[in-house]
Amino acid sequence: MPEYLLKIRRYDPTSGHAAYWDEHAVELSGSNSVLDAILKVRDEVDGSVGIRCSCQQAICGSCGVRMNGKPGLACNTHLQEAADRRHDGDGDARPVIEVEPMGNMPVIRDLIVDMDAVHWKKIQRVTPYLINQEPIPEREYIVPHDAMVDVTQTMACIQCGACVSDCLSMEIDPGFIGPAALSKAYRFVGDPRDADHFERLKDLSEDPHGLYDCTHCFNCIDACPKGVAPMSQIMRLRRKAGTDEEITDRNNGNRHEEAFSTLVQDYGLLNEAELLPRSWGGNSWFGKFHPDAGRVLLKSLPAIIPAVLRGKVSPKIAMFGHKLAPDDLQAVKKIFTKVEGRDQRIELNLYVSGNDSDDDPTPVAVGAAAGEDGAPADKSPTFPGPGEASESASSESESA
Amino acid sequence: MKVAYWPGCVSRGFTPELHGSMAKVAPLLDLELIELDRAACCGAGVIAEHNQELADTLNARTFALAQQTDGELMMNICSTCQGAQAECQERLDANGEYRTTINANLADEGLTYEKGLTNKNLLWMLVEEIGLETLRAKVTRPLSGLKVGPFYGCYIVRPVDRLGIDAEHPRDRYMQMVIEALGGTVIDYAGVYKCCGFPIVTMNMEASLKMAGRHLGDAIDADADCLVVPCPLCHLNLDLQQPLAASQVGRELGLPVLHLPQLLGLALGLEPKDLGMSKHVVKPTSVIDWAASVVAGAPA
Numbered sequence: 295m296p297e298y299l300l301k302i303r304r305y306d307p308t309s310g311h312a313a314y315w316d317e318h319a320v321e322l323s324g325s326n327s328v329l330d331a332i333l334k335v336r337d338e339v340d341g342s343v344g345i346r347c348s349c350q351q352a353i354c355g356s357c358g359v360r361m362n363g364k365p366g367l368a369c370n371t372h373l374q375e376a377a378d379r380r381h382d383g384d385g386d387a388r389p390v391i392e393v394e395p396m397g398n399m400p401v402i403r404d405l406i407v408d409m410d411a412v413h414w415k416k417i418q419r420v421t422p423y424l425i426n427q428e429p430i431p432e433r434e435y436i437v438p439h440d441a442m443v444d445v446t447q448t449m450a451c452i453q454c455g456a457c458v459s460d461c462l463s464m465e466i467d468p469g470f471i472g473p474a475a476l477s478k479a480y481r482f483v484g485d486p487r488d489a490d491h492f493e494r495l496k497d498l499s500e501d502p503h504g505l506y507d508c509t510h511c512f513n514c515i516d517a518c519p520k521g522v523a524p525m526s527q528i529m530r531l532r533r534k535a536g537t538d539e540e541i542t543d544r545n546n547g548n549r550h551e552e553a554f555s556t557l558v559q560d561y562g563l564l565n566e567a568e569l570l571p572r573s574w575g576g577n578s579w580f581g582k583f584h585p586d587a588g589r590v591l592l593k594s595l596p597a598i599i600p601a602v603l604r605g606k607v608s609p610k611i612a613m614f615g616h617k618l619a620p621d622d623l624q625a626v627k628k629i630f631t632k633v634e635g636r637d638q639r640i641e642l643n644l645y646v647s648g649n650d651s652d653d654d655p656t657p658v659a660v661g662a663a664a665g666e667d668g669a670p671a672d673k674s675p676t677f678p679g680p681g682e683a684s685e686s687a688s689s690e691s692e693s694a
Numbered sequence: 695m696k697v698a699y700w701p702g703c704v705s706r707g708f709t710p711e712l713h714g715s716m717a718k719v720a721p722l723l724d725l726e727l728i729e730l731d732r733a734a735c736c737g738a739g740v741i742a743e744h745n746q747e748l749a750d751t752l753n754a755r756t757f758a759l760a761q762q763t764d765g766e767l768m769m770n771i772c773s774t775c776q777g778a779q780a781e782c783q784e785r786l787d788a789n790g791e792y793r794t795t796i797n798a799n800l801a802d803e804g805l806t807y808e809k810g811l812t813n814k815n816l817l818w819m820l821v822e823e824i825g826l827e828t829l830r831a832k833v834t835r836p837l838s839g840l841k842v843g844p845f846y847g848c849y850i851v852r853p854v855d856r857l858g859i860d861a862e863h864p865r866d867r868y869m870q871m872v873i874e875a876l877g878g879t880v881i882d883y884a885g886v887y888k889c890c891g892f893p894i895v896t897m898n899m900e901a902s903l904k905m906a907g908r909h910l911g912d913a914i915d916a917d918a919d920c921l922v923v924p925c926p927l928c929h930l931n932l933d934l935q936q937p938l939a940a941s942q943v944g945r946e947l948g949l950p951v952l953h954l955p956q957l958l959g960l961a962l963g964l965e966p967k968d969l970g971m972s973k974h975v976v977k978p979t980s981v982i983d984w985a986a987s988v989v990a991g992a993p994a
Contacts, residue, residue, distance in 0.1 A: 381867060462848075462889045466908070467901040506897040509905070510739050511889040512777075512852030529743040537744055550896045551744040558735045558752070564703040573896040590899075596937040597975060601708075606934070606973040611707055622732045625803050626752070632799055633748045640747040642785050642792050649788040 295321045298373055299386050300331050302343060303394040304404050313401075316340070319388070324374030328361050328391060331373060332405070344404030352519060355454035359405050360394040365456040365517045368393070396459030398468070412468075413455045416475035420498070424482060427489040441486045447645045448481040448527055450520045457514035457524045469503035473514035473524030476505065480527040483534060495535040499543035505531055506547030521645060530641070537639060546573045553577045557615075559630045562623045565615030567607070570594075695823060698765035699727035700756060700779075700813075702772035703735050704926040708934070711970025712926050715955040716771050716816070718969060722832060722962045723824055728763045730756060736778045738927070739849075739893070746785075750792075751799040753782040757813070758805040767812040769819055771955065773925035776815040777849025780856050783811065815850055816954055817924045821868045826875045834963035836877025840981065842957065843881040843918035844869035845909065845932065847925040848889050869922065872954075876961035883916035885909030890928040895935070900942065906931045907943030920950040920981045922957045929953060934975050950978035 300320045305313035318339060320331045329347055336343040345368070347357040352370040359368050362379040377389035399407040427435075457473040464470045471479075479498055482488045498505040505528065514524040535541045536548035543549075553572035557565045568579070571591060575584025582591070591598070601607050617623060705712040720727050733756040735741075742749035756779070760768040770776050786793050787809045797806050814822065820829060851857065851866045859865045866887070870880045891905030910932060913921055923929050931939070933951040940947040951974070952960075959969040966972070966982045 378861070462905070463894070463901065466891070466904045467898065502898070507894060507901070509848075509889045509891060509902075510893045511848040513848075515853045529739075532743045533745065545897045547897050551740055554738070554740045555744050555748070558737070558741065562734045564707070564735045564738070566704060566708045570896055594935075594938065596941070597935050600937070600975045601934055604973050604975065606710070606975065607708055608710070611710075616703070616706055618732065618734060622734070625755075626734045628802060629751050629755070629799055630748065633745060633751060636747075639745060640795065642746065642789060644785060644788050647789055647792075650790055 296324060297321050297388050298331060298377060299388045299390045300335060301390060301392045302332065302335070302404065303392070304343070305395075305401050306403050307401060315392070316343070322373060324377075325372050327369050328359070328371045328373055328376050328393060329357050329368035331391070332368060332393065344402070344406045346406045353452060355452035358396050358407075358454040358456050358459065360392075360396055360459065362390075362392055365396055365459040367454055367456070367519045370519060396455055398458055398461060398464045399455065407455070409455055413453070413458050413474060416458070416472050417453070417478055419471055420475045420479040421482070421490075421494065422475075422478050424485065424488055425490045427487060435487045437486045443646055444643070445481050445484040447522055447643065448477045448484070451477055451481075451518075451522045452520055454519065456517040456519060457522075460513040460517050462511040462513055463507050463509045467503060467507060470507045471498070471501065471504050473508070473528065476508070476531060477522055477524040477527040480531050483531060491534075492539055495531065495539055496541050498531065499535045499541045499545070499547060502545055504545075505535060506543065506545045506550075523645065526643075533639065533641070549573050549577060553581075555630075559627060561615050562618030562626045563616050567612045567615060695724060696726040696728060696763075696765050697767055697769040697819075698730055698760035698763040700730045700733060700736075700760070700768060700770045700775060702770060702775045702926065704930070705771055709926040709929050709953070711973045712771060712929070712953045712955065715953060715959050715964075715969040718964055719955045719959045719962065722964075723820075723829075723958070725769075725819070725824075727769075728765050730759050730763075730768075733759050736775045736782075738774050739778045739781070742778065742781065747796070747799075749778070750782045750785055751796050753779050754786055754793075754796045754807040755800055755803075755805060757783065757786075757811045758800060758807045760813075761808060761811060762805075767814060767823075769814055769816060771816045771924070771953075772927070773815060773847045773850035773923075774927050775849075776813070777852075777857070779813055783813065784856055815924055817850065817868050817872065818865060820872050820958075821865075822863070826871060829872070830875045833876055833961045835961055837873070837957070837961050838877050840878045841881050841917055841919045842873045842878045842952075843883055843913040843916065843921045844873060844886055845890070845913075845921045845923045845928060845951075846887055847923065847928040850924055851887055869924070869954075873922065873957070876957065878957075878961075881913065881916050881918040883909075883918065884912040890923075890925075890931040892927045892931040895931065902931065903935060903939045903942035906935060907939035907945075907947065910936065910939060910947045910949050911943060911945055914947065914949050918949065920952055920978060922952045922954055924954045926953070936976050948976055950974065950976050950981050952978065952981065 298320050300318045302316045304316045318335045320334055322331055332345050348354040350369045352367050357368040361371055361376040376391045395401045395405045395407045399412040402408050461472050464472050483491050483494050508528045536551050550573040553569055556577055557568055571582035571587035574590050575581035575587030581587055701713045734752045736753055737749040873880050888909055889905055891902035895902040929951055936947055956969045971978050
């Protein structure tokens with residue numbers, strides 16, 4: 295049986311003492327869980343180790359901790375898997391596993407964090423229940439089967455808080471609604487039985503700490519033990535809010551997307567000098583003359599002046615941007631016209647559709663790794679994807 | 695080695711020193727670059743959050759153009775391009791029907807994307823194609839005594855499955871490995887794998903600048919002489935916006951931020967000026983002894 299060096303972060307906020315590492319040698323197989331090791335220490339060495347756990351089957355979501363820097367469930371993380379995450383042995387010959395409480399939430403004691411203070415407050419913020427469509431049917435709502443498939447990924451969430459722990463936006467802006475709650479929001483925005491899709495999207499778009507505060511860091515996707523891919527749900531909310539419902543928010547979120555797309559349509563390449571002023575001042579060349587854009591440009595002068603003086607940004611690029619050759623630009627414009635001209639936006643979610651190359655012996659090149667956002671739940675190669683299926687189903691059920 | 699080369703937009707716009715330094719470094723690494731000058735913006739994840747099919751089509755077009763060249767694979771010099779393109783490619787490669795739909799959008803130009811393109815950031819190229827031993831042998835000006843903090847950004851390290859990061863391909867350690875191969879000292883600090891904040895600069899400038907400022911400050915506290923980034927967007931927030939980030943976090947910063955090809959170029963003997971290092975907002979004086987044109991701290 296190999297011996298692991300388990301380092302548990304101990305802290306009692308009522309003690310007046312600082313946090314410290316509590317080290318224990320644990321003899322267990324590498325396929326035992328990190329939770330097994332923690333419980334062994336608690337049962338055999340020190341009964342005061344604080345850890346919250348229950349089912350030990352990755353269902354209850356209680357035992358979220360950070361193991362060698364990565365958040366997850368202690369009960370479904372093998373000791374060896376956690377140990378392999380370290381790039382140095384800490385000077386110790388034994389494999390080392392540092393277990394810490396999750397981040398972005400206050401510590402109650404040792405590995406137990408205050409989920410009420412952060413996670414559950416944020417869940418409550420997004421109205422986490424179905425708002426019935428009227429009239430309420432006498433019995434259950436009848437919706438097409440496909441319509442609910444779209445929200446199965448968000449329904450897989452077990453509220454463990456691992457994504458909240460490592461959200462890099464929340465780390466800087468604690469007000470951010472965050473990945474778990476926004477995924478929960480998609481669960482209802484994507485549900486054809488819910489009556490308030492638009493109001494939900496409008497509310498989340500307008501909140502300065504809402505839909506557009508996510509910085510695309512992908513930490514939540516890697517953190518989630520259930521393949522919910524919270525960031526992907528946030529992007530789906532953005533598509534529904536900005537592209538489908540055309541909600542223009544006060545945070546420049548949709549304007550930024552619109553400006554970005556328009557610039558690529560007009561130039562083929564991103565014209566960075568135009569992006570900021572258009573996001574603030576409106577999506578045209580004249581956007582920069584809008585007072586809102588002027589204020590931001592003025593504020594940015596300490597960056598702009600040295601950039602211009604050092605020749606980082608040439609006046610030509612700043613004024614006119616860079617452009618593809620006419621034939622290529624024409625081809626790009628045609629793509630925009632065709633795709634944006636569709637009656638129904640096409641969206642593919644591999645969580646639902648699966649990967650048809652799993653049956654294909656052809657090796658997929660490096661950089662094109664299979665399997666998105668976690669394990670596919672269902673293997674059906676059918677296309678169009680669930681995004682479209684649910685959208686069309688959604689309108690069906692509304693008319694029902 | 696001949697590669698289909700995608701420089702991205704920002705390397706030819708607001709960080710011209712990146713594209714320029716790559717062009718200078720390529721022959722020294724025996725890389726022949728076939729520039730994909732007909733390809734459009736990758737969308738940086740923003741077009742995908744606006745319309746997924748649009749982003750997938752634009753990138754399928756880029757991939758198809760790359761496949762028309764006689765390059766062995768496609769190479770990029772921008773983490774954001776790497777991540778955004780990997781996401782599109784994942785969908786295109788996973789579902790044949792979807793790929794057919796997207797290819798139909800390219801039919802007017804007679805272009806088709808065939809599943810299975812290999813697309814690697816320069817960082818991955820260095821370790822997996824060129825090799826650290828070869829790289830080490832090419833170093834003429836070891837970065838001895840230079841303390842370099844790697845700053846990966848997000849798109850090149852997450853999600854790990856999509857980016858093919860595993861025990862065989864520890865791509866989240868490549869920057870450290872390359873810095874060491876060039877003779878430099880790796881500085882470990884809190885921000886190595888964090889977000890530079892650039893994606894939310896128009897939506898929440900305060901948070902965006904706080905992110906940049908905090909990571910720069912952490913690297914300074916860990917005694918770094920400079921940071922190195924494989925992503926021009928990170929460079930914009932960490933270098934161009936550094937004066938604003940400093941005001942936001944209320945401390946002096948002044949930490950030089952180098953593009954990966956610039957760090958390579960220094961170790962391979964190129965002159966700092968030729969690598970466009972005079973264009974940075976934060977002058978890399980702690981990296982370069984300008985009078986002698988050598989890396990600070992290193993014997994010539």
